[in-house]
């Protein structure tokens with residue numbers, strides 16, 4: 001599998017404070033699945049600054065056009081350099097093999113819920129499956145830093161909280177009865193969260209479902225990926241299977257397997 005690409009930027013738009021890039025990467029667009037991240041750097045050769053590429057979850061990939069999409073929050077310094085690249089510029093991209101979201105063949109109703117840097121992975125997943133199942137997307141973040149719903153197919157139900165990441169749980173728990181709680185009616189739950197929100201997400205499931213089957217809730221975990229290739233081990237998290245690297249055993253994990261302190 002090819003993992004390094006030089007990709008020209010074909011489109012660039014600003015949606016509030018987020019930057020949306022459409023990149024030409026046919027080989028990657030063919031194989032990318034929701035949950036795929038890339039490590040990107042915008043560097044005029046021969047400069048080595050910044051040395052490390054910045055991780056971004058793909059917001060979409062279209063094999064028919066050969067395009068991939070990034071939705072960038074430019075508040076991270078290294079991300080700013082990529083976000084400021086203009087149409088026609090090229091990005092230096094690394095796309096390692098990853099563990100993507102996997103849906104059961106029986107899933108008809110999919111609940112997506114996310115906040116933070118891995119949220120674009122849910123846009124990719126919603127667009128990937130919306131034609132064959134019922135999809136609802138709950139997302140939360142800071143005002144001006146949330147993906148615009150018009151990037152999604154019209155059949156996707158979207159609910160948004162602009163009250164920071166914690167607003168996600170206000171959204172999820174807004175129902176007045178247990179029977180109508182979204183975690184109750186969904187066949188599967190796909191999450192995109194930083195590690196700090198794993199415990200509250202698990203608490204939502206435990207409080208709403210009688211049984212929590214393996215595979216029901218998967219999470220794309222956000223966080224720094226210094227090498228992104230399984231070498232430095234700086235991205236390790238504790239799981240039921242022991243210490244695992246987000247970049248190579250993840251970034252998508254079964255939520256039941258992720259262990260957090262407290």
Ligand code: FES
Nearest residue numbers: 228230232233247
């Ligand atoms: S980022 Fe280096 S091992 Fe995962």
